[in-house]
Amino acid sequence: MIKDHVLGTxxxxxxxxxxVYYTIWLLILPFIDERSSIHGLFPDPYYAIAGPTVILVVCxxxxxxxxxxxLSTPGP
Numbered sequence: 001m002i003k004d005h006v007l008g009t010x011x012x013x014x015x016x017x018x019x020v021y022y023t024i025w026l027l028i029l030p031f032i033d034e035r036s037s038i039h040g041l042f043p044d045p046y047y048a049i050a051g052p053t054v055i056l057v058v059c060x061x062x063x064x065x066x067x068x069x070x071l072s073t074p075g076p
Contacts, residue, residue, distance in 0.1 A: 025048055029042055
C-alpha cells in the first residue's frame, strides 16, 4: 500500500513538472526576448508540436493494431 502511494506521488510530481515545462515552452517563451539565456533551456518550438503528434500517431496505431490482432485471432 505504501509503495502505491509513493509511486503515485512520484508520478504526479513528474507529470506536474512536465506540464509546467511544456506550458512555459509554448505559452510564455514566445513573449520573452530571444537574447535571454532562458531560451537555451528549451528546444526549438517545432518539437513542441511534432513530438506529441508523433507520440499520438504511434499510440493510435498501436491501439488499432491491438484491436485488429484481437479481432483476427480465432476464439477459444
